[in-house]
Amino acid sequence: MSLVNPAGPRGRRPRRIGSPTSIMIYGILIVAAVYYLIPLYVMVMTSLKGMPEIRLGNIFSPPVEVTFQPWATAWNSACTGLYCEGIKVGFFNSMKILVPSVIFSIIIASVNGYALSNWRFKGSELFFTALIFGAFIPYQVMLYPLVIITRELGIFGTLTGVIVIHTIFGMPILTLLFRNYFVSLPPELFKAARVDGAGFWRIFLQIMLPMSLPIFVVAVILQVTGIWNDFLFGVIFAGTKNFPMTVQLNNIVNSTQGVKEYNVNMAATILTGAVPLLVYFFSGKYFVRGIAAGAVKG
């Protein structure tokens, strides 16, 4: 007879909390988090201080006297070059650029992706390759030709101009994103819809679109953050009146007259960064999914 010890381990294996591995992992994570949070902390604290307090030089200390005046100044009356109407002008300009650019680029790219995945035509692979290749050409190479093209079209220095540019430059990555998503949908759905007599647009609008919400969310996130953060196209193609928020921020921070109002600069910077920050904050899960979808398949 074999001996069985009833007092031995039984049931679920206990988790060890203080193991060296987990201490290491959490330690590194905390250090990394603190490292990235410190600049944000300094910015928020500085933006809540008055100028006298800032001159004391204690950038890490919280404000003794909390004031929201720098935020109001940054929004309403900070000087961007000649005008002193605050960064709100840039905010509304950015919105005017952002909304149509996001909508147009996503509409066109989703149809592209759908056509390239389900309606293969002669040369469609070549077309797709060429489109993707576009993603690897540095923007700087194309700037001068684009300036000339938009000038000839009469849209240089206009809102339309910068929207067209954003829409075009969104194409490669968005088409790739949509194509990969539509390829991953069961092809039999498409076949069934064709047997049912549905055509190109009906299959797209009634069958494919309702199944594609996740990828549209991803595309919106990519485009909103990308276009909002853009500086180069805005400064070149939008024209002085339509400078987006990033350009206005630069003008506020780099204006050389008088005293540097660090609190106003910090407030303006946070305001500018708030949009992508909020987008990341509320949609991190989708964002990661989209990046993964674009990266793994293709």
Add this chain to the structure above:
Amino acid sequence: MTQLHSVSIKDLSLNFGSVGVLKDLNIDVADGEFLVLLGPSGCGKSTLLNCIAGLLDISEGQIFIKGKNVTWEEPKDRGIGMVFQSYALYPQMTVEKNLSFGLRVAGLPKAEIAKRIAAAAEILQIGPLLHRKPAELSGGQRQRVAIGRALVRDVDVFLFDEPLSNLDAKLRSELRVEIKRLHQKLANTMIYVTHDQIEALTLADRIAVMKGGLIQQLDDPLTIYNRPRNLFVASFIGSPAMNFLKGEIGGNSAGPVFKANGLDISLASYAAQQPLPFGRAAIFGFRPEHIAIGDAPGPTGRSSPATVDLDEPMGADSLVWLKVAGKPISVRVDSGRRYQPGEKVFLTFNPNLASVFDAESEIRI
């Protein structure tokens, strides 16, 4: 055309680049016939079905449905309904919307749509499910809805692309019976693709066994099973599989004999397609159930000694693995008697039901 076929395929070829997927196929399907396309994966059976449906453009040849040349027609204009392996139900639509989608596309009046859905729901017993989404249905229910989607289109020809392959064994046999019943009731022409020979044998009026883009044999199930035209068909059909012995055809005073490793099997009663070529290398194929097993040599003296290797009881019967003339073969026996490994038994072959193939061309002799 002398006779009006439901579906006629003439000299159909399909090439992807330089790869020939389907090669010069000719099939005529009679009105109301249940044709099964059977073959291993990659044999082109699903591709052929997609060609008939119009979902793939063919390279050569013609397709006729109900006497009309549909070679260049869109799928919706071919008078076909199709059922897919993955059901392919539109996930965001209710069952009712799934069924009516094609009809709405075609612009049928609402009353007519409602009538057809009611009729299909009645036949398939999916009435209570009409307002559910596909995600809320079980596999069997989904496939029923998929069949319903073909049904409401009121078409001449039903195309099934491995419709039962995603279901578990029990549901599969249930739905198999239902499809057969549906065919008896509707009497539509049905073309059914499967790699499951049981489905093929039970459902088909005729089976087309395919391999490498070619039809190996097109016959009724019993002929396919009992008189396979070549070695591939013989080995593909039947579970447990047919036994094969390599040897050659010889002759003695009693008539032609198959000789292998000192084993002599008389072919006197074998119904040959052509005069048996004496001295030629051949393969003797016989099904496990077409062989008699005994404890003593038979009275005719024509039985061969064998040794039991393994006994596999399968409930209704047992499969006994034996060694005869040094080769392993399997024999299906009544499950009442168990065999011990090493036991000596005697086998009597039945050349009537056997198949002899030329060893080189692998064609039935």
